Amino acid sequence: MPEHFPFSDLRELFAKANEEKSGDQLAGIAARSEKERVAAKGRLADLTLAEIEQQPLIDPDHDEVSRLLLETFDQEAFQSIKSLTVGEFREFLLDDATSEESIKRIQRAIIPEIAAATAKIMGNKDLILAASKIRNITRCRNTMGQRGVLGIRIQPNHPVDDIGGILFAAFEGLLYGCGDAVIGVNPATDSVETVAAILRALDRLIQIYGVPTQACCLAHISTQLAAMERGAPVDLLFQSIAGTEAANRSFGISLATLREGRDRVVGQHRSRGVHWAGANAMYFETGQGSALSADAHHGVDQVTLEARAYGVARVFEPFLVNSVVGFIGPEYLYDERQIIRAGLEDHFMGKLLGLPMGCDVCYTLHAAADQNSADNLLMLLGAAGCNYFMGVPCGDDVMLNYQSTSYHDALAVRKLLHLRPAPEFLAWLQQNGIYRDDEPALLDEPANRRKLMQGLEASLEGIA
C-alpha cells in the first residue's frame, strides 16, 4: 500500500511540490522526503485551475499584492481554462497544436499561482520548451523580444561611481554588440547628485554615438525620481520588486509608489526630444528568496512568491524584467542545481505571464556554483528564448562583488544559437562597422577602433 501524505492546505501542498530549495527548507515548509515531494506534485497536478483561483494563498484583506492580482485578472478568458487540471494545463502548453497566439489569448487569465503550480510539475526541459513558444515584445527607444533576438544589458558598474570608468566600460560593451537591452548602472551610493550625474553621462554617450538604446541608473525609485526632478533624463525607471506587500515595504515601496513613478516617467518621456519606439518605461528586478529574506513570506514557497512578483510587474507594462537568480546566496539557492532550476522556473513563469523576461545568470562566491555552472544556465536560457542577459566586463562586477555574464558570453550565445541584437541596434552596429551583416566584425584594425573612440573622448569632456 502506498504511503499516504496528508496536506492540510494549498499553501503546504504548493511548498511541498517544489523541487529542492534551501530557502524552502529554511522557511520550514519544504517536503521532508522525496516521496512526500512527488506525492505533492501528483496532488497538485490533479487540482483544477478553478480550485487554485478560488483559494488565495495570501489573504487579500492583508496584502495589497493579492488584491492587485484579483483586480487585474481576466475573468472572462479564464472561463475557457478553469476546468482544466494543472496537469492538463501543462500538456496544453507543451502540445504541438498549441500556438503562441492561443497562449497569448489567455495570458491575463493566468494568475501567478497557476503559473507557479505548472512550473512545479515540469521538468527543466519542459520549462525550456514551453517558454520558447512565447515571445513578449516591448518597446522603449528600441524594440526587444522578437524571435531570433537576444538583447544584452551593459552593466558598467564602478566601486565609487567614477563616471569615466563607467563610460569606458560601457563603450567597450558597445564594441561587443552589447547594450541593446539597456546601459544600466547600479550606483554604489544612493545620493541624488550621483544618480543624476550617471544618468546625464549615459545620455550623453547615447547621444554622441546615436545609439538606439536606453539608459538606466538602478538606484531606489525615489532617488531616480528626485534626479529626474533636477532635470536628469530617465529612459527606464528601475525598482526591485517582490511578491508580497510586506516584502515590498522592506524595499521602501508600495504599489502606489510604482504607479506614481511610472506616471511621472511617462510624462517626462513626452517632454523630451527623443524618438520613442513605444511607451514601456519600467525596469524590474526580482529573485526567489527575497520575501523570506525580509521575513515577509506568509509561509508561501519562494517559487510561488516569485510568480506573484511577476503578477505585480505586468501591471506596470515594463520594458525589461529579470530575476537576479544566483545573487541571493546559498541560504535560498544552495548550489548550481538549485540556481539552474530557479533560473528556468523564473524565465518560464515570467514568459507565461506575459513579461519580457531576461535573466541575470549569476552566482556569489559563497554558493556552491562556479563559472561552468553559469555557462550551463546561460546556454539553457538561450535555448529557452530568454529576452536578454547581462554584459559585465569579464563577468566580474567590481562594485556589487558577484559573478555575472560577460561581453564575451554575449558573443558566444548569439553565435551558438544564431541570435541577433535588437533590430534598430543591429542597424546601428552595422553602420558603425561593429557588425558586418549579422556577425561581429573584428575590431583589431587600430584605425577603426581609434575612430570609434573619438566619441568616447567627446563624452568624457569636462568629466574625466
Added chain:
Amino acid sequence: MPEGREIAPANSDLPEIVRKIRARTPARLLVGRAGAAYRTSTLIELQESYAAAKDAVRSELNLAQTFGEAFLRDWNLFEVQTKAHSKDEYLLRPDFGRQFDDASKSLIMSRCPRECDLQVAIGDGLSVAAVAVQVPALLPLLADGAKVRGWKFGRPFFIRHCRVGILNEIGELLRPQVAVLLIGERPGLATAESLSAYMAYQPDKSHTDANRNLVSNIHSRGLSPEDGARRVLTLAAQMLEAGTSGYQLKPALPPNEP
C-alpha cells in the same frame, strides 16, 4: 593571425584621456578575445582570482592575530558571537546570524555604555580580509570624528558570524542614536578587501532594509578609509538631524569630495 582572434590594444595606442580612465577602474577592460571566448591568459587570471576569493569566504578571523594586542587594548575591543556557531551554519541560517547568543548579550550589556550617539560594531560578514585591512584605519577616524562633533562614542566590539540584521539587536540592547556596523562584503574577483558600513537611526526589532543606509566599497580601489569615514559621519549627522534613517534619507556627499 587566425580569423576571430583579437589582441588587446596596447596602452600606448590609447588616447591620453582613455589611459587615465583605464587606470581608475578595476574592471577588466580591453582584454581582447579568442573568437567568442576569452584569451587563454584572461581565463587563467579569472580562475586565479576566483580561487583566492573562494578561500577568503571560508576563513575565520583571529582578533589578536589580526589587530595585535595593542590595538585591542587601545580600543577595549572584545569579541561576541551570534547564534550561528560555525561557518556552515552561518551560510545556511541567516536568521541565526542576526541574533546574539545569550552569553554575548550579557557581555555586551555588562561592558558597553548605553544610549551613546554613535555605536560602532564590527562584523566578519563574508570577508575576514576586509575587516583585517580596513578596520584599523577606519575605527580611529570614526572615533575622532565623533569626538570633534561632540558625540558620545560607544565601546566597539567584534561580532563573529554576523549578518546586517544584527543592527536591530544592537539597538534593542544599547539604544544608541546611530548604530554603525562595519562588515566584510562578499569577496569579488577584483578585491576580497571590501568593507561596508550599514547604518541605522535608533534601530529596533521593527527595522528592515528600508530603515538602513549603506556606505559600501571601502577598499583600495574604491573608497579610501578617509572618504569612507567622512561619508559615514556625514550620514550619521543627517540621521541625527532628520531623526530617521533609510531610503527616504538621501545621502549628501561630504563637501570635500568631488
